[in-house]
Amino acid sequence: MTQLSLSDIVSCISGYDPHAMTVERAQAVIREFIHPIEAVEKLPIRSALSRVLAQDIVSRIDVPAHDNSAMDGYALRGEDLAEGRELRLQIIGEVHAGDRFTGQVGPGQCVRIMTGAPMPAGCDTVIPQELTVDADQSAVTVPPGRVRAGDNRRLRGEDLALGSVALPRGRILRPSDIGLLASLGVAEIPVQRRLRVAFFSTGDELRSVGEPLDPGCVYDSNRYTLYGMLTRLGCDIIDMGVVRDDPVAMEAAFRSACEHADAVITSGGVSVGAADYTKQTMTKLGDMLFWKIGMRPGRPMAFGRIASQDRGAYLFGLPGNPVAVMVSFYFFVRDALLRMSGADASPLPRLQATSLSAIRKKPGRTEYQRGILAPDSDGVWKVKLTGAQGSGILRSMSDANCIIVLDDAQGDVAAGDPVQVVLFDGLI
Known part of the structure; x- marks a missing residue:
């Protein structure tokens, strides 16, 4: 199957403007462009927890086998x-x-x-x-x-009838699924190969943990949060460290990343400013789009596909601010990686809660506020802000147990108004 180019895909979007992309349009472009990898391996069921099922599992028996x-x-x-x-x-x-x-x-x-x-x-x-x-x-x-x-x-076959689909292709296997497979006498199953994801941060001011912190420099936290999110997602990860703002080093890093991984994630260097080497290298090596997305935090983002030595990888260029990296990952990259892995990438479930805080919000962009969700004495779910919501305040993500999602058309929120939240616990 011939893959459409990004320009082919965006040409079908009415009023496409890379400088004013909505969250929904950007997600749709990514979803249309991404294709699953095809590599499959067989594993014993005890080794298959959290892996993606590569084909339907059909029951070979009735469960139960008799009334x-x-x-x-x-x-x-x-x-x-x-x-x-x-x-x-x-x-x-x-x-x-x-x-x-x-x-x-x-x-x-x-x-x-x-x-x-x-x-x-x-x-x-x-x-x-x-x-x-x-x-x-x-x-x-x-x-x-x-x-x-x-x-x-x-009744015989009440749980599963002979010939019925016990588990569908694309399912991320949970402990209950492992037990179900055992109840069917299945010892080995086909699963998708784990995604290989390379990631690095860009910027001369960044230092890795353990290095001396020179004046004007900061420790790179983004690689560590990305490491955690990718690990929870079940990826094989390649941490390439910090890449300096140098065209030779930048190109070498991008080439090595796409030659060894299915996807590449960078943080920093995609906003307006001095990091032109990052954008130039991305463009040189592939089919890329650069967006200013109507969202907060996380406005700048790059997406596309790069290639080197006949090897290609999807590329996600995320902002440099720590909170923006996490928000962009959860609401763009997560679903894309799940789709690449062959998993059923359903939208993140939202719950309704009552806001304890007044939240200022202008219509026309999607905002992701960090919140603390808890039931009150009557069992009604209430959510409050963690405090200052700046995109560089990583503490706001550490304190939070959810994200308050204020969609594009949403205006100001008064205390007592209902809001939609996405829980952190359960993100895989």
Whole structure:
């Protein structure tokens, strides 16, 4: 399949303006341009947690394999139940999980049964033992109105029927999925290869942790937050350190990154200013767009694809401010990387909460405020700002447990107004 160029994609967008891109339009362009990698490997299910399933898993058996009891009690014939009448049943046997009762249950008879045991022939109902009276070794009494025909019976194939899809392609496997695979007797499954992501920061003023901090310099925090976010996303990561504002060093870094990775993420050098080497190198090596997105924080962003030595990689050029890097990653890069990995990249779920703070907001751009979400004494979810919301205040992200999303058309928020929030916990 021939991949469309970025210019082909944006030509279909009415009123496209790289200097006034909305969040939604930028996300749509990225989604249209990104394609999943095709490499697949097989893994034992115990090694497949958090990996992306490469094909549908079809059940080769019925689960459960037979009608069985959902309770400890007595298996009986539903037709023996008569409304308003007490029923005395003869106990003709007992069956446990893993066993099978081979006899036939007739009128007025029942079988003592344990949870998970196969239903005896002729029985379609189970009455829990605590709802019976006068039980002894030979008979039990069922009071009227305690059970209806068909109660407490699990049907064959009720969980999964033979030939049905147990887990769909693109699913990121959770602990419950690993158990489900085991219940089907599946020992090995095909998964997508892990994405390889290279990242580096740009700027002569940056120093890595452990280096002396010269006057006018700052420690580079962006690589460490990117490392954490990429690790949680399950990527194989290549940390390329800090690249100085030098055209030779810059080109060498970009070439090495795209020759060894599926995606490249940079921080810094995409805004208006002196970092022309970054943009020049990006443009020289690939099909790139440079946007000013209507959002706060995180206005400048670069996106495209670069190539070197017949190897290509998607490129995400993020702003340099620490909070802007994280916000841009969560609302642009995360979904793109999931799509590249073959995963079902559903939008981040939003919850509604009541704002405890008044928030000034102009319509015409999307804003991402850092918030602390907690229930009040009545169990109503309330959210407050973490404090100052500057894009360089990384403490605001560390204190927060959610992001308050104020969409493009949103105006000022008064205390007590409802707002939409995205939780940090659960981002993968």
